[in-house]
Amino acid sequence: MRKFCVTVLFCCVLQGVYAQDSAIIRRWMDTLAAPAFHGRGYVNNGMQQAANWIAATMQQQGLQIQRQTVEYPVNVFPSPSLLQVNGHTLQEGVDYLIGPESGGFDGTVSRLLQVDSATWVSADQKLIVQLADKLTWSVATRQQNHCRVIVRRAAIASAPKKIKLQVTPFFQPSFKADNVIATVAGTLRNDSAIVFTAHYDHLGQLGNALFAGANDNASGSALLMQLACRIQAQPLPYKAVFIWFAGEEAGLVGSSWYVEKPAFPLSNIRFLLNLDLMGNGEEGITVVNATEFPNAFALLQKLNSEKQYLTAINSRGKAQNSDHYWFTEKGVPSFFWYTLGKRKAYHDVEDIAATVPLVEANDLIRLILDFSQQLILQSR
Numbered sequence: 001m002r003k004f005c006v007t008v009l010f011c012c013v014l015q016g017v018y019a020q021d022s023a024i025i026r027r028w029m030d031t032l033a034a035p036a037f038h039g040r041g042y043v044n045n046g047m048q049q050a051a052n053w054i055a056a057t058m059q060q061q062g063l064q065i066q067r068q069t070v071e072y073p074v075n076v077f078p079s080p081s082l083l084q085v086n087g088h089t090l091q092e093g094v095d096y097l098i099g100p101e102s103g104g105f106d107g108t109v110s111r112l113l114q115v116d117s118a119t120w121v122s123a124d125q126k127l128i129v130q131l132a133d134k135l136t137w138s139v140a141t142r143q144q145n146h147c148r149v150i151v152r153r154a155a156i157a158s159a160p161k162k163i164k165l166q167v168t169p170f171f172q173p174s175f176k177a178d179n180v181i182a183t184v185a186g187t188l189r190n191d192s193a194i195v196f197t198a199h200y201d202h203l204g205q206l207g208n209a210l211f212a213g214a215n216d217n218a219s220g221s222a223l224l225m226q227l228a229c230r231i232q233a234q235p236l237p238y239k240a241v242f243i244w245f246a247g248e249e250a251g252l253v254g255s256s257w258y259v260e261k262p263a264f265p266l267s268n269i270r271f272l273l274n275l276d277l278m279g280n281g282e283e284g285i286t287v288v289n290a291t292e293f294p295n296a297f298a299l300l301q302k303l304n305s306e307k308q309y310l311t312a313i314n315s316r317g318k319a320q321n322s323d324h325y326w327f328t329e330k331g332v333p334s335f336f337w338y339t340l341g342k343r344k345a346y347h348d349v350e351d352i353a354a355t356v357p358l359v360e361a362n363d364l365i366r367l368i369l370d371f372s373q374q375l376i377l378q379s380r
Contacts, residue, residue, distance in 0.1 A: 021361060022358060034353075040201050040204065047200075051246065058182045077169050084163070085162070102144065136346065137348065180243070194376065215277055215345065217248070224244065266331070269327070276337075281341060283312060285339050293334075293335070309364075310364075
């Protein structure tokens with residue numbers, strides 16, 4: 001009876017410890033997705049401000065921090081744009097977007113040529129107007145001679161006939177941002193490492209339209225921060241390395257840069273786990289590269305089945321859809337996890353912290369720690 005009571009007490013204490021994870025992750029996610037960081041992108045130094053904050057916060061928690069500067073071109077939209085369609089003014093980010101590759105435009109076009117059911121162009125091909133049911137933005141590393149406008153179909157009553165547009169992009173040929181790297185020494189050996197990654201950048205701003213990127217990927221960045229704190233308090237047998245990548249939204253730039261100039265040999269990485277879109281989870285997770293590393297995936301499923309952390313763990317093959325990719329290409333065993341749920345905001349102005357449920361943050365932390373420990377045991 002006494003043993004049972006002690007076990008129950010221990011489990012209750014453990015549950016309380018892990019319950020704190022969710023609250024801390026929520027607070028850090030809210031901070032990263034706040035307007036003060038300008039969408040962690042290319043306007044008002046948002047990305048570098050976020051890197052500074054992550055590095056400072058992790059240093060306060062006692063982690064060793066390195067920074068690696070990456071450099072790449074990017075097309076930026078720091079000034080508000082103006083769009084009128086058929087005489088009606090539309091709202092930036094809500095009713096329309098400017099194609100991320102667009103060059104500048106200032107003028108009125110009264111005659112558009114219809115190309116297909118969703119596309120109209122000016123006679124000189126300098127203006128392209130597209131209709132879309134959902135607005136989804138991205139980042140471009142080149143600037144084209146045309147200007148492309150994506151209009152939400154429900155925002156206009158009829159086909160676009162007259163367009164008034166003012167947009168002034170700025171092409172930055174040499175944008176600089178930092179990968180942030182934290183390290184926790186292993187208790188047994190430091191020539192082998194488990195690596196955990198997440199990208200902290202997002203799309204930034206289109207004029208006054210803020211792309212906060214709460215789920216993508218303030219959620220993963222915040223979860224990685226708390227994971228680092230957990231492992232700092234109770235180190236793994238192997239060295240643990242945590243990397244917050246810049247430039248993922250611009251084409252996996254930060255991780256591509258890192259694998260060419262790694263902080264330690266890539267051959268020392270026993271496994272890498274990349275965390276992106278960690279804010280949902282009601283419907284479980286999907287594991288990219290599950291088919292590439294079936295033994296590790298079987299271990300993950302076994303642990304989840306035994307402890308009932310998540311409702312489902314789905315298998316997916318190899319994909320170039322987040323920062324794990326370049327490591328896989330270099331022969332590093334890697335998984336990319338993303339959560340599934342009813343919330344579908346993605347690369348739009350609706351991806352804000354207030355609507356991110358974080359329902360599985362505690363269980364994700366626990367599953368990651370269990371998985372990491374078991375991977376190390378299997379590889380020793």
